[in-house]
Amino acid sequence: MTVSRKAALLALAAVIAVWTWQFLTVRYNYGGNWTALFLIRPGMPVPEFLKSEKLYIFQNSAGYDGQVYHLIAHDPWMRKGSREAIAGASFRYQRILVPALAWALALGHDAWVDRAYYAVILAFLFAGVYWMALLAARAGWNQAWGLAFVLLPATLVSIDRMTADIALAAFVAGFALYAGKVHAGWVALLLACAALTRETALPVIAGYTGYLLTRREIRNAILIACSALPAIGWFIYLNRMERSPVASFGGWIPLAGFIERVAHPAVYALSGFKGASAQAFDYLALAGIALALALAACAAVRREWSSITSAMYAMALAAVFLHDRSVWVDVYAFGRVLTPLLLLAAMVYWRKNRWLALAPVFLVDSRVALNFAAQLQGVARALLK
Secondary structure, three states: OOHHHHHHHHHHHHHHHHHHHHHHHHHHHOOOOHHHHHOEOOOOOOOHHHOOOOOOEOOOOOOOHHHHHHHHHHOOOOOOOHHHHOOOHHHHHOOOHHHHHHHHHOOOOHHHHHHHHHHHHHHHHHHHHHHHHHHHHHOOOOHHHHHHHHHOHHHHHHHHHOOOHHHHHHHHHHHHHHOOOOOHHHHHHHHHHHHHHOHHHHHHHHHHHHHHHHOOOHHHHHHHHHOOHHHHHHHHHHHHHOOOHHHHHEOOOOOHHHHHHHHOOOOOOOOHHHHHHHHHHHHHHHHHHHHHHHHHHHHHHOOOOOHHHHHHHHHHHHHHOEOOHHHHOOHHHHHHHOHHHHHHHHHHOOOOOHHHHHHHHHHHHHHHHHHHHHHHHHHHHHHOO
16 A cells, blocks of 8 residues: 555544544534534624524633634635624634635535535644654655644644634645645645644744755745745735734733743632632643743754744744733643644654654643533433443
């Protein structure tokens, strides 16, 4: 069996396993209503064209980002009222790629958009596992290590709450596989899509452009730098309608956001052991981020310089100066936002020590897993009846 065919079979197995989990949790925890995966809050504005859709509403919840992507997927070009229903719409609409792909797959039919959205998320799961399996083969590992993509925080959050971060993680895996190995135009296309998925792809583009400049590959550096232009153009267009708050996410004091989060633990509406456990695992997850930053620093001290390390350094710098409280508020936020850093650090240490490479991911996952506990209990109870 060829390497690429085995990678494809592993990716298909991951898709089947994840879809099975989604089916079980939707059936036994949410009464079969798949819109529960968008985690929609009470009072979330519903434009007129969507009022016929039977939405699953989470009472006493603030909802999550998936509820916004749900609206964008139904109205990616802001013609039917979704923009008016979304707070900070210009910022949210920056992450257009996944919702737009769902809309395109559904041929613009509202009745098909939700199913198309689930399919797009699973397609990026396939791509991510496939590319990571090929990376594992290149490093001399068993290709089954490509299934580690399923365990990335961005992947787990996306399959649970329909966020777009799984797509960015897949594009970063593709970048790690192809950078310097294929024509720069293909890498530029991947990075252009990544930037339209989420603005946090821009440091990867900047880092890789810097690497190419140091190699005096001027033409390729210009091409990679230009991969940011579609996203920048889209951001400017959105900003003309409403100022985006994205600039407020950064700060000038290194690690200010991280230190503030460590010093001020989250307060959960849980009592006794459950609350203490949640806070303890928060610190494990934060230790995973700290370890990823330390791995990047160690590589910098050793003056390692490659396409992947250049992107890792840029992402590490972005994380160091990321201070916005909303990003650090819980593991679902900082875990998925910083998944590109975790993934790139794993790629850099891929050949040296596989457990060290994946240790930051596992530490963050220890806290992410707690958020699945209630769903697992519900499914287990139903199956064991």
